[in-house]
Amino acid sequence: MSELPQRQTDIGPPHYSKFLPPVIKENYGKWRYHEILSAGVMVHVAESGAKVWTVRVASPRLVSTDFIRDICEIADKYCDGHLRFTTRHNVEFLVSDESKVDPLVNELKEKGYMIGGIGDRISNVVHTQGWVHCHSAATDASGLVKVMMDELHEYFTEKELPAKVRLAVACCVNMCGAVHCSDIALVGVHKTPPRIEHDKVKNLCEIPSTVASCPTSAISPDPAKKSVKIKIEKCMYCGNCYSVCPAMPISDPKNDGVAIVVGGKVSNLRSNPKFSKLAVPWLPNNPPRWPEVVENVKKILNAYIEGAKKHERLGEWVERIGWEKFFKVTGLPFQLQHIDDFTFARETWRMAATFKW
């Protein structure tokens, strides 16, 4: 191996100013307004009158270095060697010369990039690693994103919705994506308790921290076996013990599946930020295309499109019509699992005599 350069520590990231396009540098903090020109193009106008056009394209987030080199080549040609990514994994090309916008869009189209995601549409999907890279994944994340967006891509590239619809996928309840505050989100769930590999516990796990990891106190020491035991009826399959103790695997291919949660948001626009709520407790893990999951997502999205007022986010629509009506208009069955029995349960029960038939 050739000689390595001298390493440095604790230098932090490069300062962002090294990477800003000139038009951004010149108008930093001095933007006046912006206009959305199409599903994938917007323009920001500065106090000075300077303009920057943004062209947004989708990315699968898991990308090869060759993908990055491809977009660099495009950015060299049209954007003087500058580009950025969004918080939802899209790629944005920033153009300061209006005459370059159409040629850029044309070249992106020719090369098969998916342009869109701006405005009242579905933007890219925030998601986790899944079977590609995670030890606790109950399902795959990239695959679910792909099959869902294959069906919904027109809402990225073209069709408008009542408001933005933010999708997210998490491969387990750790929810390393923004599932707990998204309009429609998928989460990988378990249905069966962890199995204790007693012979491995004593070598791999610290018993007090394993016991303490359980939010329902289902785990207690088993001194005879120098291991732990589980009170099965108390376990709600969160898998936190497995995070602490690798000798308690919880994955169960026959029973692991996907839940759908809906109605969350992070923005403060109009109504306060909201948590997502359970719409479908379990659907089968049916790779490679998870048809049951996709069908249910479409069912929810279509009911929202049908019922929501302009600017109303999915959660705002449901709150206006009521959750009892949400189950009616979507046709989703309401079952025992929908009723909360965890930490914040009481706040979710109906303490009023008013509801719709």
Add this chain to the structure above:
Amino acid sequence: MPQKHPTPLIDELEKGAFPSFVKEIKRAAESSNVQDNNYAQDLLGQLELSYKEKKTHWKHGGIVGVRGYGSGVIGRYSDIPDQFPGVAHFHTIRVNQPGGFFYTTEALREICDIWDKYGSGLTNMHGSTGDIILLGTKTDNLEPVFAELSSRGWDLGGSGSAVRTPSCCVGPARCEWACYDTLELTYQITQRFQDELHRPMFPYKFKFKMAGCAVDCIASIARADMSIIGTWKGNIQIDQDEVRNYAKNGMDIQAEIVDMCPTGCMSWDGNELKINDEDCNRCMHCIAKMTKALRQGEEKGATILLGSKAPIVTGALMSWVIVPFIKLEPPYEELFDLVERIWEFWDEHGKNRERVGELIERMGFPVFLKETGIEPHPAMVKEPRRDPFFFWSEEDVEK
């Protein structure tokens, strides 16, 4: 290199309109730029098996890293290394992204070249927390990658019980609504807490996210222990001509703006838009829908909220207000001082794997305020308590 393992199931995910991650893995598996194609080749094989068996084939972590750091590398091993030796080790390197996710193509190519030499040629642009994720290499390559990256001005991000890589929205770089410089604050926080970021020393993780306004494009209120959300004081600035232009161009100002205002503080008579700013809660709806006509008030700053996290383990939390308004200008000493007081409280009382939000729930918000010296303010609560069970301290009672 031609494909080593047949992948009929995941090949299905090359079809369809949305860009395909399977295509990307195949590109890395076949690319002549990538020095060792076996990573991506065997990743395809192992992923195919996961699709067939409906289960993951990654082992449970493992402690690997670079010298002097306790974070920045996620150890990952295949549980069937004999079958897929290319991913026997498949460690992730988190590289601290530049603020606002802006790059030059030169910088990106530099990272690609390093990664092609030492790793799988696969990345996430970006990970959920914000880092550049270099996906998959072996233990022996960690030091070389780090030397190559750091000598060129890049550093690793956070992992484990450490400060996680701070991240922000696009902010003043390309947004008219940024009430403070999210990129600069993110940079300064990251620099200030390098030690806490690289050397896990906390009960659990601690995330910072900087959002320039209440639209919160970085999801700070849901995903950061400390959520810093830009806001303002003073009246919303109205350009009545532009309001009339929106009306002329088809916007139903009564229905879309006035009736959707959560505080009912607006009125529209067909000619003039009026706002009773005293009642405005600065939700941003009207400003976001009429970008040309309405601008935020002139005194800019931020609200600091604390405590959000995903459901593991006692349920998801959203951050709540601990500082209603703070001016955020360099050198940010007031903020850093607050952060250090919060960490002291957490360090003193936090249990292993207890996030700061959970700790405050367990100990009580008033205890937290008292110990960190933050004055109570009505903006901190939706409503006062419902129960009569409150504490007094010794100085409050007659002896």
